Amino acid sequence: MLELTNLSKTYNQHQIFKGLNLAVPTGEILTIVGPSGIGKTTFLKIIAGLLAADEGELTLDGQSLALDGQRKGADVGVIFQDFNLFPQYTVLENITLAPRLVNRLNAIASERAAKKLLGELDLLDQQNQYPFELSGGQKQRVAIARALAMQPRILAYDEPTSGLDEASTERVIQIINDLQEQGVTQLIVTHDLPFVEALDSRILDFAQFTREARNDV
Numbered sequence: 001m002l003e004l005t006n007l008s009k010t011y012n013q014h015q016i017f018k019g020l021n022l023a024v025p026t027g028e029i030l031t032i033v034g035p036s037g038i039g040k041t042t043f044l045k046i047i048a049g050l051l052a053a054d055e056g057e058l059t060l061d062g063q064s065l066a067l068d069g070q071r072k073g074a075d076v077g078v079i080f081q082d083f084n085l086f087p088q089y090t091v092l093e094n095i096t097l098a099p100r101l102v103n104r105l106n107a108i109a110s111e112r113a114a115k116k117l118l119g120e121l122d123l124l125d126q127q128n129q130y131p132f133e134l135s136g137g138q139k140q141r142v143a144i145a146r147a148l149a150m151q152p153r154i155l156a157y158d159e160p161t162s163g164l165d166e167a168s169t170e171r172v173i174q175i176i177n178d179l180q181e182q183g184v185t186q187l188i189v190t191h192d193l194p195f196v197e198a199l200d201s202r203i204l205d206f207a208q209f210t211r212e213a214r215n216d217v
């Protein structure tokens with residue numbers, strides 16, 4: 001269970017949200033929808049440990065996760081809208097880099113694990129290509145493989161289907177469903193309502209969620 005208590009965030013004295021409380025059971029898919037500029041990406045980045053909150057606590061199965069933007073560890077993996085792949089590295093290198101640097105896996109072990117992931121995501125033929133040589137859907141799957149290589153318990157996606165065609169979106173849905181079966185908790189910010197409908201998710205209306213929290217405090 002991922003539990004968030006009393007989360008607040010301001011940018012330059014502009015309050016984005018205040019007093020948010022949320023519990024996400026293990027294995028749940030939570031889709032986060034709502035108008036542009038309301039703070040969904042900010043929320044995701046804070047949970048992923050990439051951005052500091054002003055206030056709040058986050059626990060994963062009772063263990064505290066830092067919200068100061070300096071988190072160590074890889075409990076929450078994140079997949080950005082623009083993929084954020086390293087352009088100077090091949091697909092295989094993109095995936096093995098963090099396990100080698102952060103988890104201190106050796107080259108053989110990290111490549112073995114990466115190739116298994118690439119096989120599962122149908123990317124083995126692309127392993128020696130560079131990001132600029134890939135389609136949008138392939139980049140998206142590489143970004144997912146790179147996050148999964150760190151074996152996160154939570155995966156956070158920001159607009160995972162933006163710019164993808166129907167077939168690529170279908171594959172992302174399949175990957176998300178497979179991960180749910182493996183017990184990975186997934187948080188997905190999206191504007192793509194047909195995509196939301198295709199998932200077996202709990203839908204969080206972020207506008208309503210932040211409004212209610214503001215009225216409660």
Ligand SMILES: Nc1ncnc2c1ncn2[C@@H]1O[C@H](COP(=O)(O)OP(=O)(O)OP(=O)(O)O)[C@@H](O)[C@H]1O
Nearest residue numbers: 011012016034035036037038039040041042043189
């Ligand atoms: N680094 C920053 N400094 C100052 N303000 C910011 C910063 N990042 C985001 N904001 C502001 O915070 C608000 C929330 O932005 P955020 O990107 O979280 O919204 P969003 O709901 O994800 O929007 P979208 O759906 O368009 O991606 C916006 O008004 C944005 O301009």
